Amino acid sequence: NAGVTQTPKFQVLKTGQSMTLQCAQDMNHEYMSWYRQDPGMGLRLIHYSVGAGITDQGEVPNGYNVSRSTTEDFPLRLLSAAPSQTSVYFCASTPGAGGPWNEQFFGPGTRLTVL
Amino acid sequence: AQKVTQAQTEISVVEKEDVTLDCVYETRDTTYYLFWYKQPPSGELVFLIRRNSFDEQNEISGRYSWNFQKSTSSFNFTITASQVVDSAVYFCALSEATSGSARQLTFGSGTQLTVLP
Numbered sequence: 001n002a003g004v005t006q007t008p009k010f011q012v013l014k015t016g017q018s019m020t021l022q023c024a025q026d027m028n029h030e031y032m033s034w035y036r037q038d039p040g041m042g043l044r045l046i047h048y049s050v051g052a053g054i055t056d057q058g059e060v061p062n063g064y065n066v067s068r069s070t071t072e073d074f075p076l077r078l079l080s081a082a083p084s085q086t087s088v089y090f091c092a093s094t095p096g097a098g099g100p101w102n103e104q105f106f107g108p109g110t111r112l113t114v115l
Numbered sequence: 116a117q118k119v120t121q122a123q124t125e126i127s128v129v130e131k132e133d134v135t136l137d138c139v140y141e142t143r144d145t146t147y148y149l150f151w152y153k154q155p156p157s158g159e160l161v162f163l164i165r166r167n168s169f170d171e172q173n174e175i176s177g178r179y180s181w182n183f184q185k186s187t188s189s190f191n192f193t194i195t196a197s198q199v200v201d202s203a204v205y206f207c208a209l210s211e212a213t214s215g216s217a218r219q220l221t222f223g224s225g226t227q228l229t230v231l232p
Contacts, residue, residue: 033220041224042119042121042206042224042225043160043208044222045220045221048218048219050218059219090160092160098218099212100219100220101210102165103162104152104160104162104220106160109158
């Protein structure tokens with residue numbers, strides 16, 4: 001099992017550009033989520049999904065879109081990048097249905113810089 | 116709303132000292148889960164422990180131990196005889212099970228632990 005994979009590992013964007021951060025897991029986990037990590041603020045939840053076709057907003061959803069067409073994939077789209085979106089982004093998945101009540105398996109992260 | 120506070124931003128100890136990382140949480144739910152994760156300098160997030168709100172037994176795993184006290188809403192983490200390899204950022208996290216925000220995992224801001232040789 002590859003676990004949770006994220007691409008790219010690094011990305012530099014200009015303000016106003018759009019892009020998609022990819023996340024995939026091969027563990028058949030129903031629950032997947034996206035976090036951003038900023039210095040001194042821990043990890044903050046952007047969006048999450050409890051299964052294919054179901055997504056919901058987390059604590060900081062503005063400027064991001066997600067979709068979940070398959071159990072395996074959970075891409076995060078930046079619609080119009082802003083310098084405030086400079087961060088490290090982590091995707092995670094959790095076994096069991098319904099919520100993040102078990103161990104979360106994290107991807108390696110994507111370091112995004114918006115100029 | 117759920118909230119996790121890690122008041123210690125940075126802690127520095129000398130190798131072999133014991134160190135306790137504090138975690139205080141807020142929740143109105145009666146059923147919830149608490150977690151600790153480790154983030155070493157390499158950046159990945161490593162799961163350490165999960166505890167549900169009905170299990171107040173302390174847990175020990177090698178040099179690591181966890182003290183869960185519902186009366187003070189705390190879930191503290193102690194490393195005994197610290198080692199340089201313990202240097203990392205440690206996050207405490209909370210997930211409610213039945214409230215409106217039950218599907219969200221909330222992290223504290225983390226404690227940077229530096230163990231000096």
